Amino acid sequence: MKSDGPCKDCSRINEVLSRVGDRWSVLIVISLGNYGTLRFNELKRNLGISQRMLSLTLRELERDGMVNREYHPTIPPKVEYSLTPLGESIRGPLREIGDWALNNLPAIDEARARYDAQSGLDRESA
Amino acid sequence: MKSDGPCKDCSRINEVLSRVGDRWSVLIVISLGNYGTLRFNELKRNLGISQRMLSLTLRELERDGMVNREYHPTIPPKVEYSLTPLGESIRGPLREIGDWALNNLPAIDEARARYDAQSGLDRESA
């Protein structure tokens, strides 16, 4: 159940991936990276995320030191989110994946089409 | 719901992340990358994955053209999995993330400790 066996790093990598791989975390980081600073509802609208998930994810990201939360006690309240240096630092690796994705999605789609076409008929015959 | 709003690439990036971000997909790719070729139960043991998830994930990865499946109709049967060129090509970006993780996990843990310490007491005062 937790026996990542011989692959010790796996657990740590896993840890990070459960954050980095989380669609909302990634999208938020990307958005904040592009826009610099965004307010709660701006993020909400931009990403089409429910405010529950936005709230939860932002708190997690803040907790992890990835985003800054600036609270302005005005009326109405105004909260601005932006990336911390740590948050900035992950943009590179993230972009790598993004680029790979954009470059290889066609290949993937193609592979899928091929796979689906013969839909597992003669797997062993050949 | 589906309104990724202005962020058109987001949906595609999301697509890839739901695969790349999937813990099992990643671990399988990493394992196959390290060992070259592995059999079903070898992967199962190495990763501590249930055979259900392993089966499902492998099929997805095969469908996406990321892994090769070589079936040997011997008795007992023997199936060998390995990375395709496409699968190989994602190892780089993946390693980027992994490296980032290993380098920054301490910073994250630290940030968390700090966050948890003041556990959201004076959020606006200070």
Place this chain on the structure above:
DNA sequence: CAGGATCCAGCGCGATACTG
């Protein structure tokens, strides 16, 4: 406007049992 609280549906995923 920013977000907490609640409720609830869906499916992710593990455990188990069976097959070729």
Place this chain on the structure above:
DNA sequence: CAGTATCGCGCTGGATCCTG
């Protein structure tokens, strides 16, 4: 050994309502 089929629970995450 390499899977498939089934069941069941827990967590994810959206919808909704409410507050400061």
